[in-house]
Amino acid sequence: MVNITALLSTLITSNHILHYHNVLDAMGHVSVRNPNTNTTFFIALQLGPAVLSGREDIGEYNIADGSPLTGTVGGYAERYIHSEILKRYPDVNAVVHSHAEDVLPYTVLNVDVEPVYHMAGFLGGTVPNFDIEDTYFEDDPRDLLVNNPRLGAALAQTFGVNETQPTGPAHTTVLQRGHGFVTIAQTVEEVTDFAYYAASNARVQTNALLLKAAMGGGGNVKCLTQQERKDAANMNRWIAFKPWRQWVKEVERSGMYINELGTPPLDS
Incomplete structure (x- = not known):
């Protein structure tokens, strides 16, 4: 049995980290599957990520239909993003939905991330x-x-099916036109890492495109090759706890956030 207090502490801190680094605004959210039931998930109630602080700020919902468990009142209207992804992909345990402004331009332009x-x-x-x-x-x-x-299921379907692992998605990240992006992973720490670096990569790509334009269109923006993407993705997964440890310390020392459940685990 997983220690749910430690899991929820991790969820709270993930919200704080992603707010601190401008990945989540007041409307973004993070969820995690309840590993002790595998049929429910946890997500903040209708609260901004910076003010999430304790157990009473977190709701629990059924993965099957996004309905609240007894004792959970209210919550995000967009919790169906999370319930439908978790329902469709048993291998996914954590989801981030973000409106990061660094990523938004790519949702409305014919420019691939x-x-x-x-x-x-x-x-x-x-x-x-x-x-x-x-x-x-x-x-x-x-x-x-x-x-x-219905809308959540359509978004979840956009993640596709992994050809070698049918219970898993083909993509880790999906943009939402005029809205933001969703990224998914196996743990809260990993999905926090993915959300942070999705926004970071968008900034780097935008700066590269702007520099290219300033050079009169000369030069190429050289992206990772397909093999580099595959090998770097493997690296991304095993290294996720390195930035996590630093980010936890950053938000704790900032004085901006309260986590009543204590410091989350710093080791995998």
Whole structure:
């Protein structure tokens, strides 16, 4: 049995880390599968990530349909992003949804997100862009929110199927047109790493494109090769705890955040 207090402490700190590094605004969220039931997941209630501080700030919901367990009142309308991904992919245990402004331009331009340095190899060969307009029913409000199981299932399907591991996704990250991005992983620490470096890679790619334009269009933006992406992705997964330890210390020493459940585990 997994220590749920330690798991929720990790979830709280992930929210703090991603807020501290401008990956999550007041609306972003992180979730984690309950490993002791495998049928529910934890996510903050309707709170900004910076003010999440204790057990009472976290809801528990059924993966099957996103419905709250007894005792959970309210929560994010977009929790169906999380429930539908966790339902579709048994190998995924943690999800981040972000509106990071570094990534947003790539959701509305015909410019692919590409891994341009080694810490972003997990982005893989392609990063799909989910356009919710393609999924709307005629009477749906066009607010770009994934706020029901049908829309959540359509977004989850965009992650595809891993050819060598049918219970896993083909992609770790999916853009959302005019909205943000979602990234998924096996642990909270790993998904925090992926979300941070997805935004970081977008900044590097944007700067490279701007520099290219300033040079009159000369020079190439050389992205990682397919083999480099594969090998760097393997590296990304085993090294995730190195930045995690540093990020935990940063948010604790910043004085900006409260984690009533204590310092999360610093080792895998």
